[in-house]
Amino acid sequence: MDPVIIVGAGPVGLTLALALARQEVPSVVLDEGPGTDEQRLARTVVLREDTAALLGRLTGFPVAGAGFRWAGWRSMRRRQVMRQITFGEDDPALLHLPQHTLTAALRKAIAAEPLVELAVESRLDSVEQEPAGVTAHTRGPHGTWWRGSHLVGCDGPRSTVRKLQDIRFPGRTAVERHAVAALRTELPWPGEAVLHRMPPWRSSGPAVTEVTARPLAEDVWRLDWLLPPGRDLVTPDLLVARVRETLAGWCGGTTPPYELLDTGVHTVHHRLARRWRAGRVFLAGDAAHLLGALGTQGLDEGLRDADNLAWKLALAWHHGPHEALLDSYQEERRAVVAARLRAADQALPVLRGGGLRSAVPGAARSHDTLLTDGHLGRGVLGAPGAYADSPLTPAHTDSSVEVDTAVGAQVSDVRVTAEDGSSVALRERLGRGALLVLLIAPGTVVWERKHWVTAGIMPRLAAAVTALPHRAELLVAESYPGAAAHTVLLIRPDGHLVTALGGVRPADLYEAAEAALGGPLTTAETASSRT
Template sequence: MHTFCDRAPCSNLLFTYVPEDTVAGRGRHAVDPVIIVGAGPVGLTLALALARQEVPSIVLDEGPGKDEPRLARTVVLREDTAALVERLTGTSLAEAGVRWAGWRAMRRRQVTREITFDDTEPAPLHLAQHVLTGALRAALAGERLVKIAVDSRLDTVEQEPSAVTAHTRGPNGTWWRGSYLVGCDGPRSTVRKLQDIRFPGRTAVERHAVAALRVELPWTGEALLHRMPPWRTSGPSAGEVTGRPLPDGVWRLDWLLPPGKDLVTPELLVARVRETLAGWSGGSTPAYELVDTGVHTVHHRLARRWRAGRVFLAGDAAHLLGALGTQGLDEGLRDADNLAWKLALAWHHGPHEALLDSYQAERRAVVAARLRAADQALPLLRGGGGIRAYVPGAARGHDVLLTEGHLGRGQLGAPGAYAGSPLAPRPLEAEVPVDTPPGAPVEDVRVTAEDGSFVRLRDRLGRGALLVVLIAPGTGVWERKHWVSAGIMPRLAAAVTALPRPAELLVAESYPGAAAHTVLLVRPDGHLVTALSGVRPADLYAAAEAAVGGPVGAEAGAGAK
């Protein structure tokens, strides 16, 4: 479908990419696609997430459509974000990266903590960023609902009551018309600047020298944090080095640099490599191949607003974090997961301002809490001694804090919960506690789908539907036909059918902390809305209505300003 620009003067084509079969589909409210600015991991993930919910998008990529291979630029994905990418791409990332066999923290010559990863302790996934974006691009290559426009640099954004238009310059410069626009265009976001959104924070919170090298180390498949190593032969040293394995015998090593802007010369970096490898290998430097190098500077910034009418920010355009081992990309992928289902509901059923406003309320609060936790911990961990250095147990406590950041735990790294969300339902009479607090991500238990197949709960996420999970012990050993029409199932099925938005009914034999006949209501992004005791149609309906922003038509204004 091509729509010509009715603006004056206008010699360029205003192109709206919407497959005809999508426009012709029943119940479609919007016609214009979502415009996504930026083709990094967050922008590509958002495009895939929208496509899985039958929403078309245009990705404006200012580059040539491929990424330069850089093994010194890697990402660590936690269990939930790795599962999100695998679900969207339909491929396993295990072969593209390394799931750590374990984690060890060392101080001087002593091992202060060791963790072995297994089924009860999921391992983070470490892979090169260009490999991640390559997997996302491959999944998008055959996606009929996504168009990637390469060599397209944004320079103008204009909003109308029912649409947003964007102009790009480059070989194929033109106007684009969309229903919404999401800026996933990184720390120097053009979208953020065009919307005049402030981006306050702190610059150069931490600096790291980085090297990717092929070498054999004593800890096969294990990641390592070594604080205050006993060698100091290359001049000033902050006394902390991290080693994280990659495929094919490659390791990424990061050295925390002293404060300041001292130049990291090749000679200094090679000296650090040699002394570190010698220290870890018993005194002599093993053979190694230096593959890639870099300097990684961590900034802490948080955009004042994440929504301006029909324009949203996500990923590094909205926040920068990453000190003390935390991973900013994790939060960017969670941004995309949170925003996708809300945009999809608005695209299919009409704008619902309370639902769209909740994106900023939920995600900004979580990232702000993460930044506060890191800023509070930084003086303790990087204070350079003082009386705190002599407090018994202080060093071990510091190692625990750093481990939390690297492994995605605690205040520094664990997935955030939307406890204070505007989408939280009012207190319900039938509400009961389970081990997952309302607003937190649900556990990935085995469930029975409506067709009788056994799947993981996480596999049913991201489809735009609410999930209703009945806890029914014993159902796993019976064929579905024997229990689907028995007991409370017919009444629950009728209640699910009557909900204000599409919902899928699932059955689980058990869930942590849940009694038999507990009913869980789960959002499309996997966060728990509420847990109810038995079938309570009125409470279930009220919780579902709150989870999608209240009754349709009860608008909350024109969106965040």
């Protein structure tokens, strides 16, 4: 069968290719560049724990070791510390790393993956669809035609794929602009990320209303200054003045020694593609959405796009088309990103508008909470979305029970015992294309697997798992947040909870698994899968 064609060799496209390969699906990645990436320390990414774990699984590279985990977070307004957070085991820190470091790790993994072909200097210029597949043409030194089962546009904000499919991309341009500098220096808060609003020092240019400092490894910091509305040119002299004034303001009036490593201007746009699927063509990452104001991380969402789409494309590639399952990619991911964009657009006038609203008692702390949520991946501005209204959600039954994870949300990363008897983190079993069935069985950790695998309800549950309409892996956990003993969790390949059942209910488990796969195949789909 033809490979999946992926247009764009940025982090999202490369992640999707590796995620498909992990599920034994070949792909061709069309890279319009030479196959290398410019090293820019002013261009960094912030990843939550689950997306960092996803990349670690796919690359086999210790992504966490290549980045920097913040020791804490500090919010300031004028001279007052508004909020201070110390990260620990119960409150994991975000991971901050240069984007070129991440892309290099992905490219290295791609080079060792026989199921992925990377075609450099290949710029897409046409796409043709037919019932059996997709044909794409590229121009360049080795311009040619490519044949694929599906095509995914991960080709950024100016997506050629999106334009060729005539998909509108409405939204707002230049919602915010930030001047950016990467420098090596020592600040008073080693390892802490800092958000400083209305800093008290005088500025030689327009007044600074907000500056953020995010630490990287080896005493490198990324500093972002929120620019006033308009398109005024950010000159090198102005940027150096910003650096010196900010460092002096934070270090008692004297500018400490620093080494300026990189500079830039980061412009935030808010846009959302009308459609993320057009037949056998899909959009992901910046080709499908642009967001980033108030600390939200566009790449983090793009990686979730790839994780969501990979297992659905893999199932269609191996077993034939299932339209409801493929449609659910747009319905789930677009709804989550749209909700975040709405939240950011509603918060922006409050945070940036000033006037009487800023003088209301308690407003400063309320604003700080919104900004902190966005920067730290929490609340409506930053937390990962749950697919609460997903078409893949099964109907509630008498055996359904509640746990601390809502249906459609990501499961907690508990320790589990796998079928081979090994004890691993639950996240390590994700992304393999299989459904996960997790039994909560207190006490099993103290016994060897051979003693409990044939005891109690295990044989009946194992038989039910074998009979499911799709490959599934049976796992056992000592405990799970909010779950009673003998609770059975059904988990999608991307780690989202399908349902929780009280005990072994084979019929209910089967129906939930079928729903998670998009429902039963239609007659036409069944016939197509046999050809």
